[in-house]
Amino acid sequence: MSTRANPSSIALPFLVATAGIALFSVMDAVMKHLALAIGAYNAIFWRNLAGAAFGGLAWLGAGGRWPAREVMRIHLIRGAISSVMAILFFWGLARVPLAQGVALAFVAPLIALYLAALILKEQISRRAVFASLFGFAGVLVILAAQAEADLGPEALKGSLAILGSAMFYAYNIILMRQQAQVAKPLEIAFFQSAIVSLCFLTAAPFLAAFPPAEELGGVFAGAVLAFGSLMLLSWAYARAEAQYLAPVEYTAFIWAVLLGALVFAEPVRPLTIVGAAMIVAACLFAARKRPAPVADVEAAL
Template sequence: MDAVMKALVLAIGIYAVSIWRSLAGLILAGALYLPRRLPWPSTATLKIHVFRGVIVTAMAFLFFWGIGRVPLAQAIALTFIAPLIAMMLAALFLHEKIGRKSIGGSVIAFGGVLVIVLGQARAELGPEVLLGTAAIIGSALCYAGNIVLMRHQALAAKPLEITFFQSLTIAVLWAMVLPFAGIPHLPSPTWGAWVVVAAAMSTAGALLFAWGYARAEASYLAATEYSAFIWASALGWLVFSEPVSFYTIAGAALIVGGCIVAARSKLKAPGEVEVAT
């Protein structure tokens, strides 16, 4: 999805992509959720849905704006500060116990991120890379809170409900921008089709995240986020001709190694979360 969104941002702009993808995402999520006529969530659960929807909207806007200005692999590497922060937040707010292997794996993976950043520091930077980097770091901070909230939300609601109300919140927030920024032009049929593809990927990802975070602790799953770097490197090179340096390869090796170490932590069955009405 990141590669598709990068191409869309470069082709039609972040505002148009965000508006039309939010509409397509709401239609897809609604088609999956509404026909089931499931009970309306409690007020407390609804507040969680809306709060996370707001965080996801800010997170996505900053990230997708940033990847239009920063190589995809570098952008993903910068987001890897999020799982590290999320582990601390999970321990603080969800009272999760952080295993030594999870900590060790994250430290190894973060060392890989530092190697990549060192390599980028030696390369020539374009005029907008600094702003793009700042936006991606801001997105990573939002994502750290999102990771922890996903765990709490996944124990309080089912994947289809989570995905629908996330899509609804995002669409409402972007609709509130329309009176000020105007309705963007419809993309060409080709790019319009890719907007639908991006929305479908986003919807599928939301469902899978909700399913996964209902079955494992946030501190455990956070470390597995590092595997995204491998796909970002490959797609950045294949689709956007973004070179993969020695620093990138070395960093990726450390990241994968960290994921393997963290994944060896013993899983514990999650308990149910009480949601007050």
């Protein structure tokens, strides 16, 4: 695999990653509904099982081959991290408003910036740091708005679970970048769903219950949305450094506000809108920066 400078801006990877986050946000709303209806464990287990079946057919149909040992190691690590991240996040999301849950998860991109420097040896630009700090300030404004509401002890437990999930998700962002440089999007999406399914399968004899017929459509929709999001994000992270794409995560809040209001009738407070505007401004500011040289992965993808 050769290395050369990429002369194009990060505009296209940024837009593709934004689309991936949009799909992921809709999936969050579907999963919140499923977590309330059938429990967080069953929502995640059946969604990933459906995703593994769908992704496996697509991967094999495209001529997929078993990955090399080092690549498989990355798949396994990310799958295990994602399993813990998912159960904490969706358990918590069933106990807090959608917008608040997504806002709490926004600590992950901020942590990911510095993990990118530590693990990937990326040079962190002042623009990227400023954008993430400004975006995180927007998150604090949102949390101030949410603090005005009396949500009770269950919401506190849910918030703590989501913060724990965010710690795992920060590392997941870095793994996404590493994984995208050595594997095709179809392979990534399939192994992600398959490995998470295997992790959750260990508890299936004690916790698994087949979803009722009226929830099967939600399970299938969640699987397709998650698969599509993984494909888009894998494509984007193969073409731009994690530090430049991390602020894209903040756009999830805009979707959370809309879906929370439309699907779950959750109110939107004025400070929440102010925080969202700060997040959008941070993302636009970060998107103007051109990336450093990256690996030429076009032949692999």
